Amino acid sequence: MNLLRQIFVVSAMNFRSLPQRFWTSMVIVVGLGATVGVLLSMLSMTAGIRQVYTLAGSPGRAIIASLGADNEGQSSLSRDNVQTIMNAPGIARDTDGRPLIDQSVNISIPMLRANGTKGFITLRGFGPKGAKVRYEMQMVAGRIFEPGKRELIVGVGGQKLYQHLAIGEKVILPDGEWPIVGSFRSGDILEGQLIGDSDTLMAATRHPNYNTVILRLASYDSLGELRKSLTTNPALSVHVERHSDWYTKVIDNSTSLFATLAYAIGGIMAIGALFGCLNTMYAAVSARSREIATLRALGFNGFPVAVSVILEAVVLAAAGALIGAAIAWALYDGKQDAFGANVFTLRVTPAMVGLGIVWAVVLALLGGLFPSIRAARIPIVDALRAT
Amino acid sequence: MKYLPLVFAGLWRKPARTIFTFLSIVVAFILFGILAGLDSGFDHILAVSRLDRLFVDPRFGGREPIAYLDQIARVPGVTVVAPRMGLPGYYRDKKDSGGIIMTNSRFFTVRSEWAATKVQALALDRDPTGLIVSVAAANKYHWKVGDTVPWISNITTKDGSPVFTFHIIAIIDNTDLRGLSNVFLGNYIYLDQRRVREQGLVPVHSDYDSLAGAG
Numbered sequence: 001m002n003l004l005r006q007i008f009v010v011s012a013m014n015f016r017s018l019p020q021r022f023w024t025s026m027v028i029v030v031g032l033g034a035t036v037g038v039l040l041s042m043l044s045m046t047a048g049i050r051q052v053y054t055l056a057g058s059p060g061r062a063i064i065a066s067l068g069a070d071n072e073g074q075s076s077l078s079r080d081n082v083q084t085i086m087n088a089p090g091i092a093r094d095t096d097g098r099p100l101i102d103q104s105v106n107i108s109i110p111m112l113r114a115n116g117t118k119g120f121i122t123l124r125g126f127g128p129k130g131a132k133v134r135y136e137m138q139m140v141a142g143r144i145f146e147p148g149k150r151e152l153i154v155g156v157g158g159q160k161l162y163q164h165l166a167i168g169e170k171v172i173l174p175d176g177e178w179p180i181v182g183s184f185r186s187g188d189i190l191e192g193q194l195i196g197d198s199d200t201l202m203a204a205t206r207h208p209n210y211n212t213v214i215l216r217l218a219s220y221d222s223l224g225e226l227r228k229s230l231t232t233n234p235a236l237s238v239h240v241e242r243h244s245d246w247y248t249k250v251i252d253n254s255t256s257l258f259a260t261l262a263y264a265i266g267g268i269m270a271i272g273a274l275f276g277c278l279n280t281m282y283a284a285v286s287a288r289s290r291e292i293a294t295l296r297a298l299g300f301n302g303f304p305v306a307v308s309v310i311l312e313a314v315v316l317a318a319a320g321a322l323i324g325a326a327i328a329w330a331l332y333d334g335k336q337d338a339f340g341a342n343v344f345t346l347r348v349t350p351a352m353v354g355l356g357i358v359w360a361v362v363l364a365l366l367g368g369l370f371p372s373i374r375a376a377r378i379p380i381v382d383a384l385r386a387t
Numbered sequence: 388m389k390y391l392p393l394v395f396a397g398l399w400r401k402p403a404r405t406i407f408t409f410l411s412i413v414v415a416f417i418l419f420g421i422l423a424g425l426d427s428g429f430d431h432i433l434a435v436s437r438l439d440r441l442f443v444d445p446r447f448g449g450r451e452p453i454a455y456l457d458q459i460a461r462v463p464g465v466t467v468v469a470p471r472m473g474l475p476g477y478y479r480d481k482k483d484s485g486g487i488i489m490t491n492s493r494f495f496t497v498r499s500e501w502a503a504t505k506v507q508a509l510a511l512d513r514d515p516t517g518l519i520v521s522v523a524a525a526n527k528y529h530w531k532v533g534d535t536v537p538w539i540s541n542i543t544t545k546d547g548s549p550v551f552t553f554h555i556i557a558i559i560d561n562t563d564l565r566g567l568s569n570v571f572l573g574n575y576i577y578l579d580q581r582r583v584r585e586q587g588l589v590p591v592h593s594d595y596d597s598l599a600g601a602g
Contacts, residue, residue: 067543068475107447109446109447110446174446174447205447206447237543265418268414268417268418268421272411272414272415272418275408275414276411279403279408279411282401282404282407283404
């Protein structure tokens with residue numbers, strides 16, 4: 001009888017006896033289910049933040065911010081700066097021949113959340129070409145704001161998370177009420193924001209400067225030319241980045257703390273689950289010692305016996321991981337939340353479920369290894385006498 | 388008591404199992420301890436935070452003219468107002484960045500838990516390049532009174548140099564959270580004299596605010 005067949009026979013026999021060891025086996029399922037469930041629940045936040053920014057960061061766009069600014073709110077560009085940027089090379093042009101640049105403002109304003117708590121929402125100003133630069137935006141209801149008018153549009157994500165953002169309702173700014181005239185979908189970070197006309201918003205909120213300029217590159221490779229022209233200009237003190245690279249940095253800044261916390265807590269729980277797994281598998285080997293000794297006496301090799309032990313641990317752990325992932329998915333996937341003034345949707349992605357299963361399988365391999373060695377080395381005569 | 392040897396013998400019948408069970412309980416309590424510690428840390432911060440102190444920042448973001456401080460001070464019930472503005476940057480190690488709070492002596496009246504003497508507080512007003520640091524910060528960077536601290540900032544200055552040169556005039560502690568936080572306090576005027584943009588404005592974002600102490 002070849003080795004593979006031996007492994008199959010011994011493992012099959014092993015799994016058939018599993019119901020007798022149901023409750024001790026549940027230690028592995030529950031332990032790893034809890035570990036993976038907690039890990040993925042905590043990571044759903046970083047995954048959600050990553051998603052909205054990744055989708056927003058088109059490599060065909062560039063962002064210009066003042067030197068040293070880590071986020072759009074910290075950046076400040078004067079009207080003169082923007083005029084200089086407009087004349088730089090490497091920028092795509094609209095059908096009317098004007099450069100496709102969006103001189104934007106980024107303000108966070110207090111807004112009541114749908115659950116009644118106080119929060120903030122990002123109020124963004126678009127330049128005249130804003131909607132063409134952010135071409136992912138699709139109006140789903142109403143119409144876009146008219147430049148020069150006190151009108152706002154809102155993303156569908158923002159509408160869900162905050163109160164009083166339906167079309168026709170009004171947002172109070174220092175110079176009066178601004179009606180919401182439309183809602184849009186974009187699938188990215190914009191979807192949680194209010195958007196109006198930059199110049200009108202700046203006058204209303206007394207912001208003398210724009211925050212950033214976001215523009216469409218003439219081609220993917222135009223960035224070098226644009227950067228060289230702007231960073232060597234003594235009148236400007238800016239950094240020029242591909243929009244996707246800018247968001248990669250934003251993602252790192254805003255998720256590293258959560259990710260570290262998730263992995264730290266997940267890691268500690270994993271160590272606990274590992275001890276539970278070791279315990280369960282030692283108990284399983286000891287419960288099966290007569291059966292194992294009989295198999296060995298019949299001429300079965302120690303190796304298939306060891307493999308069957310590890311396989312049992314792996315299957316139980318993977319089942320636990322799937323249950324934990326399913327719970328995390330059911331509780332959090334698709335739920336909307338805000339981090340500061342940025343709305344995002346919590347995500348439990350297939351890749352994260354894969355990560356959970358990998359964690360579980362690795363822990364099961366570690367937790368099954370020593371018990372499996374014990375199983376392979378059981379002294380046959382003693383074990384046959386065991387009761 | 389007479390069953391104790393029996394319990395002990397039972398525990399050591401399967402030593403591996405006992406050890407693993409013990410270890411998983413230890414891990415559970417370590418995790419519980421860490422999280423409970425975090426929780427009580429937050430509770431402590433809440434418990435020592437003052438109800439008679441207000442942060443004032445513009446509702447629609449942006450900057451607040453420093454002249455507003457006098458107006459806020461005239462509001463009935465307000466006893467003292469201090470400006471507070473961050474000077475982001477770092478000392479020696481670029482990765483170890485932080486912010487100096489640029490303010491004036493009234494900061495110590497508003498935030499009385501920062502135990503500066505009257506002489507130390509007034510010294511800050513007289514000395515544009517003076518720097519008052521917390522005990523924790525002084526220990527971390529091995530500073531003593533009189534030391535020079537070059538602070539490299541990313542803001543645009545009139546002379547083009549990113550370096551703000553401070554010297555330490557006092558080392559003080561927070562009586563609520565002793566030895567805990569790294570805090571640097573500088574003179575607001577030094578910043579206002581050197582920066583190009585936004586002179587006379589206290590920039591306001593979530594943590595750079597004017598502080599108003601209400602009576």
